[in-house]
Amino acid sequence: MSIKVRYFAGLREQMGRTEETLVADGIANVHDVWKCISQGQTMAETDNIIAAVNMDYAKPDSPVKDGDEVAFFPPVTGG
Amino acid sequence: MAVRISAMPFDPLQELASAQAGMPEIQGKIGATAIFIGAMRDFNDNDDVQAMTLEHYPGMTERQLEAIIAQTRQQWPIVDALIVHRVGSVLPGDTLVLIAVWSAHRSAAFDACRHILEELKTRAPFWKKEVLTDGERWVEHNTPA
Numbered sequence: 001m002s003i004k005v006r007y008f009a010g011l012r013e014q015m016g017r018t019e020e021t022l023v024a025d026g027i028a029n030v031h032d033v034w035k036c037i038s039q040g041q042t043m044a045e046t047d048n049i050i051a052a053v054n055m056d057y058a059k060p061d062s063p064v065k066d067g068d069e070v071a072f073f074p075p076v077t078g079g
Numbered sequence: 080m081a082v083r084i085s086a087m088p089f090d091p092l093q094e095l096a097s098a099q100a101g102m103p104e105i106q107g108k109i110g111a112t113a114i115f116i117g118a119m120r121d122f123n124d125n126d127d128v129q130a131m132t133l134e135h136y137p138g139m140t141e142r143q144l145e146a147i148i149a150q151t152r153q154q155w156p157i158v159d160a161l162i163v164h165r166v167g168s169v170l171p172g173d174t175l176v177l178i179a180v181w182s183a184h185r186s187a188a189f190d191a192c193r194h195i196l197e198e199l200k201t202r203a204p205f206w207k208k209e210v211l212t213d214g215e216r217w218v219e220h221n222t223p224a
Contacts, residue, residue: 009134009206010217048219055139057202071136077218078133078164078205079117079176079196 001027001066005037008073011049031060033070048074080152080160082144084135086167091116091177098161098179109158109181113188115196121171123218128209133166133175136204140164147198151180155187160195164205197224 006019015037024036030051034043043049043060051058052071064070081098095114099106121128148160161179169175178195182188200221207218 055142076204077207077221078203079200
């Protein structure tokens with residue numbers, strides 16, 4: 001399956017890229033995506049990472065399917 | 080209802096005037112207009128702030144702001160609402176956000192306007208990066224109300 005992964009703000013700078021396409025098997029949820037792109041780190045080990053799937057807020061156990069856009073970013077600070 | 084993301088400086092009162100000019104059908108129906116205008120400060124956390132960059136997640140931002148207005152409409156009898164939010168390079172004094180709410184009576188207008196602002200600060204994917212005299216830093220959390 002193929003997942004578009006996007007990063008924003010401080011996390012984008014830490015990752016050194018704005019987006020990438022993840023092609024891998026066995027991805028069932030947001031947490032699986034995070035493990036793939038962070039060399040096996042769990043989301044609990046990483047402070048303050050928020051996720052969205054197809055532009056809706058998601059949790060680590062939210063399902064992910066082929067073609068989805070998954071984004072990771074720090075807490076929002078607008079307004 | 081309208082949501083607009085602006086990469087250029089905007090005049091909040093002009094935005095308000097053009098929004099109202101564009102909806103003549105509600106004149107006479109609205110007894111109350113509540114507005115909130117948020118501007119950039121030149122200080123934060125005891126530091127001087129010279130400028131700021133506002134990043135956002137295009138698409139998700141609009142989606143979340145529209146959802147906030149829709150959900151607010153379920154809670155209060157408002158006639159219409161407008162959100163304009165700035166992105167890009169910003170200077171102290173620039174308007175960052177305008178929220179306008181129109182309703183028949185003042186209570187719903189005030190309450191819904193406040194609600195939209197607090198929800199925006201929690202849910203809309205914007206991030207602020209400040210330029211200080213000695214470097215840059217991401218704002219990690221919003222200041223309390």
